[in-house]
Every structure is written in C-alpha cells, then in structure tokens.
Amino acid sequence: MLLNLILWIVFGALVGWIASIIMKTNDEQGSILNIVVGVIGALIGGFVMDFFGASDVTGFNLYSFLVALLGAVILLAIVKLFRGQGVRT
Numbered sequence: 034m035l036l037n038l039i040l041w042i043v044f045g046a047l048v049g050w051i052a053s054i055i056m057k058t059n060d061e062q063g064s065i066l067n068i069v070v071g072v073i074g075a076l077i078g079g080f081v082m083d084f085f086g087a088s089d090v091t092g093f094n095l096y097s098f099l100v101a102l103l104g105a106v107i108l109l110a111i112v113k114l115f116r117g118q119g120v121r122t
Contacts (some may be wrong), residue, residue, distance in 0.1 A: 049072075
C-alpha cells in the first residue's frame with residue numbers, strides 16, 4: 034500500500050514536471066504542485082480517454098504516462114485561461 038502511494042507520487046511528479054515544461058509554467062510550480070498536477074492530470078486524462086472509448090490509466094506504463102500527460106496539459110491550459118494568461122505553447 035505504501036509503495037503504491039510512493040509510486041503514484043513519483044509518477045505524478047514526473048508527469049506534472051513535464052507538463053509544466055510543455056506549458057511553460059515550470060518557473061511558477063514547485064514539487065508539490067507538480068505532484069498535484071500530475072495526479073489530477075491522470076484523472077482528467079482518464080476521463081478524456083474514456084470519453085473517446087479508449088482505456089484510461091492502467092498502471093505504471095508508457096500509455097498511462099501519456100494519458101496522464103495529456104490530462105495534465107489540459108489542466109494547465111485551463112488554469113492559464115482562467116488566470117488570463119492565454120494558452121501559449
């Protein structure tokens with residue numbers, strides 16, 4: 034149980050960090066926010082993929098990483114829109 038929690042934290046941190054680099058918000062985010070963005074991104078990516086009939090996050094693999102990354106980028110784009118920064122990639 035504890036190992037799974039640690040793996041999700043590391044997975045979320047990595048996904049959030051890469052998404053923040055893609056969306057150019059890396060300077061504004063710390064480690065904790067990267068973890069939060071990554072984990073919430075995995076949920077959003079799962080919903081998006083489920084909507085299109087594909088499988089969502091299935092574990093710790095490349096497909097799940099890409100699904101979570103898609104969700105994290107969507108999350109950061111929405112946050113940037115609400116902040117009035119626009120979406121510039």
